[in-house]
Amino acid sequence: MTSLLNQLIRVVKKPQGIPTADTFKIEQETLSPLAAGQLLIKNEWLSVEPAMRGWLADAQNYASVPVGEVMRALCVGRVLQSRHPDYQEGELLLGWFGWQHYAQCDPDAVVQRITSSTLSPSLYLGVLGLNGVTAATALEQLGQPKPGDTVVVSTAAGSVGSCVGQLAKAIGCRTVGLTSSAAKVKACYDTFGYDAVINYKTDDLHSALSQACPEGVNVYFDNTSGAISDAVMQHLAIGARVVICGTASIPQWNPTPMGPRVERILLTRRARMQGFIIFDHMDTYADYVHQLEQAVLNGQLRYTEHITDGLESALNAISELYQGENLGKRLIRL
Amino acid sequence: MTSLLNQLIRVVKKPQGIPTADTFKIEQETLSPLAAGQLLIKNEWLSVEPAMRGWLADAQNYASVPVGEVMRALCVGRVLQSRHPDYQEGELLLGWFGWQHYAQCDPDAVVQRITSSTLSPSLYLGVLGLNGVTAATALEQLGQPKPGDTVVVSTAAGSVGSCVGQLAKAIGCRTVGLTSSAAKVKACYDTFGYDAVINYKTDDLHSALSQACPEGVNVYFDNTSGAISDAVMQHLAIGARVVICGTASIPQWNPTPMGPRVERILLTRRARMQGFIIFDHMDTYADYVHQLEQAVLNGQLRYTEHITDGLESALNAISELYQGENLGKRLIRL
Secondary structure, three states, X not given: OOOOEEEEEEEOOOOOOOOOHHHEEEEEEEOOOOOOOOEEEEEEXXXXXXOHHHHHOOOOXXXXXXXXXXXXXXXXXXXXXXXXXXXXXXXXXXXXXXXXXXXXXXXXXXXXXXXXXXXXXXXXXXXXXXHHHHHHHHHHHHHOOOOOOEEEEEOOOOOOHHXXXXXXXXXXXXXXXXXXXXXXXXXXXXXXXXXXXXXOOOOOHHHHHHHHOOOOEEEEEEOOOHHHHHHHHOOEEEEEEEEEOOOOOOOOOOOOOEEEOOHHHHHHOOOEEEEOOHHHHHHHHHHHHHHHHHHHHOOOOOXXXXXXXXXXXXXXXXXXXXXXXXXXXXXXXX | OOOOEXXXXXXXXXXXXXXXXXXXXXXXXXXXXXXXXXXXXXXXXXXXXXXXXXXXXXOOOOOOOOOOOEOOOXXXXXXXXXXXXXXXXXXXXXXXXXXXOEEEEOHHHEEEXXXXXXXXXXXXXXXXXXXXXXXXXXXXXXXXXXXXOEEEEXXXXXXXXXXXHHHHHHOOOEEEEEEOOXXXXXXXXXXXXXXXXXXOOOOOHHHHHHHHOOOOEEEEEEOOOHHHHHXXXXXXXXXXXXXXXXXXXXXXXXXXXXXXXXXXXXXXXXXEEEEOOHHHHHHHHHHHXXXXXXXXXXXXXXXXXXXXXXXXXXXXXXXXXHOOOOOOEEEEEO
């Protein structure tokens, strides 16, 4: 076991804007013997997140990955060797194991055990993972939707957005999705059950929003920022809640880009804008996973996965996300 | 009583930007006999508010005053004649009596009775009125300051800001005021007890904020918007609350002016921005007035008033407010 050869993706520079393949380098490394208290994990699934752009950016961020480190990522992997009494060989775990074949880590890298025998382990990186829990937590705690509310979601077919739309629909909201292609519009209607869907690349955004949201927007779940959000802000209802969950449409925040000021809208509509990061809410993570598992098992919560094979397919996966080329949760299978 | 001659200020046009004297016209009108159920009020004090610009603007607002009407204003006046059983002649009332000598109105124009014999009735238009209650309600409900928090206030010497600063100080916050002249800096220190005061016209805002808020800004009580707020936003602490109470520094909102986008700051700092309008909180108005009366009587809450005499002195009073020429709550005495 001591002469295992690991293959890993290292961060070799800070990207300008969207990270591309040259942000990373694939390397091989012989693993050293496992230290006491540690686990040796064999990764099976690696996650790709839009948030990775922020983790890699030079600008101040909530979870920065320094140059020289293995790319930070949530993964599903199996315990190959354990030198910690709480973990047994063969257990399947969700954790911060990074973009690599093998991880040697402390137990604090583990987020949860995966014990379901009926659900694919890959779901714990998407609809039952960071994406689904982000959607559920942010919608409930910041969005505070009530039955009858109109809930608008940007990146409506994405792994967070699609979950937000379905959860809002399940509590009796009118759901309106914003997305970027005919295929995604179809997925929003057919798979995720939105009441109305707007293709922001082809539709006139203002008239489409007026038509889709005749009573105004009570909750705007924002994954994009930029021109899409500027349009939605004009349609906020009195007392609206805007959840800032991502800023996917803005390639660079240094220097800060300009946009229409929001202060007067927030004032006259008595509206609220609030940023959300799931890492502040890990104490309720397991509870939300449990709720989401039930919803998936009952067929109330649907998902799509976009899977590619092999570590090297991760190199361009972040930039492909930002080009909107994925349909569903982006995953790497090893 | 039926041949009383009223003098009143009528709105004759929608102003472009800040309302000036030509927005209004002084007229004389003989009062008609009082209708059943109505009150005849003789105004003693008229209020001048920064919010009046918004009430007069063409753009969508929460309390628009149409052309042709008497200028909407809170006033303190005495009941000269009552044809309603709940009100007696001689009572002193706070209400929406308008910029005029006499008001004939229904009881729903009345906000409260003024019964204190020790406090000047004028205070019910300022520190014990819309300004003080706005400060107290918005600070407590939206700002949610905790002891030890750093609370930054724009228009720190103004009738709302000065009250916010003192209330925050009273619960153990570090208070930092932003203001525009040496006289106001002095008032912020000497009268309102701020821990630090920044003159945004002469100080370097970023370095002054860094020095005054070494732990970042937990609550920003914003009455200005614009460049001052853009600077404060850069200094928000994790979990900060931004209360949008006014937008005094922006002369025109149509078309919407551009500014640095706030989404990334709100996201990375998990911060909240929320608009506040006191008219949503009239159910707790009387409770806050009572708290504020106690604080004034105990000497814990200080105030300044800027009084001019005669109805005609109201004509330029709004524009003078926006030029920062007032020191304290702006009032017209009749």
